[in-house]
Amino acid sequence: MPKSVVKRIGVLTSGGDCAGLNAVIRAVVARAVRAYGMEVLGISDGSLGLMSRPLQYQKLDLEVFSGMVLRMGGTMLGTTNKGDPFAFPMPDGTIKDRSQDFVDGVHELGLDALVVIGGDGSQAILRRLCRKGDIPMVGIPKTIDNDVPFTESAVGFNSAIRVCVDALDHLQPTAASHHRVMICEMMGRDAGHIALHSGIAGGADVILLPEIPYTLEAVVEKLKQVHDEGRRHALVVVAEGVKMEDGNSATMKMSDGQRRYGGIGHYLSEQLNSRMEVETRVTVLGHVQRGGTPSASDRVMASAFGVHAVDLVARGRFNRMVVWRDRGVMDVNIDDVAAMGARQLDPRDPLVHTARGLGTYVGDL
Ligand code: F6P
Numbered sequence: 098m099p100k101s102v103v104k105r106i107g108v109l110t111s112g113g114d115c116a117g118l119n120a121v122i123r124a125v126v127a128r129a130v131r132a133y134g135m136e137v138l139g140i141s142d143g144s145l146g147l148m149s150r151p152l153q154y155q156k157l158d159l160e161v162f163s164g165m166v167l168r169m170g171g172t173m174l175g176t177t178n179k180g181d182p183f184a185f186p187m188p189d190g191t192i193k194d195r196s197q198d199f200v201d202g203v204h205e206l207g208l209d210a211l212v213v214i215g216g217d218g219s220q221a222i223l224r225r226l227c228r229k230g231d232i233p234m235v236g237i238p239k240t241i242d243n244d245v246p247f248t249e250s251a252v253g254f255n256s257a258i259r260v261c262v263d264a265l266d267h268l269q270p271t272a273a274s275h276h277r278v279m280i281c282e283m284m285g286r287d288a289g290h291i292a293l294h295s296g297i298a299g300g301a302d303v304i305l306l307p308e309i310p311y312t313l314e315a316v317v318e319k320l321k322q323v324h325d326e327g328r329r330h331a332l333v334v335v336a337e338g339v340k341m342e343d344g345n346s347a348t349m350k351m352s353d354g355q356r357r358y359g360g361i362g363h364y365l366s367e368q369l370n371s372r373m374e375v376e377t378r379v380t381v382l383g384h385v386q387r388g389g390t391p392s393a394s395d396r397v398m399a400s401a402f403g404v405h406a407v408d409l410v411a412r413g414r415f416n417r418m419v420v421w422r423d424r425g426v427m428d429v430n431i432d433d434v435a436a437m438g439a440r441q442l443d444p445r446d447p448l449v450h451t452a453r454g455l456g457t458y459v460g461d462l
Pocket of ligand 1: 242
């Protein structure tokens with residue numbers, strides 16, 4: 098394989114972590130070093146590593162083949178899901194455009210290109226930063242939410258579903274023993290991909306999704322039907338982005354003043370208790386969904402993504418994002434990804450039909 102004109106690349110993880118990020122980093126380093134003789138610098142904490150002075154980074158070499166990296170959850174580089182460099186919150190409470198710090202950081206390190214592992218929001222922000230600094234970039238999609246457009250799956254999604262299905266497998270026997278309705282709240286932001294996939298795989302009786310309206314009456318009806326059929330327990334899956342009856346989202350204020358989804362499970366529990374004779378319990382899976390070792394299919398996809406991304410860099414095919422389609426890796430224009438934004442679930446998704454075919458209540462559309 099010929100050496101590439103690209104000599105030194107940076108790789109960073111941006112946005113919420115998930116299982117499989119280290120498997121991507123490993124594949125990027127392997128391909129870049131082994132096939133093309135490139136030098137790889139791992140940037141710390143997403144864009145922050147390039148905005149800090151001194152710059153925060155580490156040289157990555159074939160020690161990523163130590164054995165553990167492929168298996169490790171989280172990201173060995175660190176990440177951040179706040180602090181847009183174009184509108185950066187300063188300690189004194191002001192907002193400052195710090196995008197030039199990022200651009201200067203890339204040039205100071207002498208990076209010929211950047212490989213960005215992130216969700217749709219991160220890809221859009223990093224693309225804007227790279228355009229400003231004329232920095233060649235290639236994106237790799239990751240997120241448990243699976244809402245990156247143009248790709249059937251993003252790194253981390255399959256591992257998150259595995260956690261959710263495990264949780265439902267654990268909830269079902271205790272639900273059956275106590276004749277309870279177990280409500281399981283799952284992540285996903287404004288998309289119901291995690292809830293739909295996990296709900297089907299975990300045998301849920303009700304799956305509530307942000308993309309499909311529901312009524313509490315219909316949920317009650319479904320639970321009564323289950324009871325009338327002779328089963329005295331039930332499983333309800335609710336995506337965190339599902340709205341309450343008044344149209345508002347259930348959110349909680351975090352220490353930094355930002356609001357995050359949380360609480361729809363408890364809302365649902367209270368509503369069901371006031372409408373029918375039922376004993377409910379709520380489980381909020383939360384960040385458990387982001388941790389743990391990556392699933393086999395996430396490791397396979399992460400490896401294919403990392404290799405293909407470096408091949409694109411080596412061939413000078415920049416401003417692309419790798420995607421998973423038809424059991425293989427391809428690439429698309431990253432500007433299309435940024436323009437499209439997050440990919441919500443299509444209410445006509447065949448899996449919605451599957452869930453309904455099983456008798457699951459998935460809302461009223
Ligand atoms: O985007 C991934 C995600 O885990 C969402 O599903 C969730 O709403 C959000 O991040 C939680 O963010 P944080 O880690 O800041 O609490």
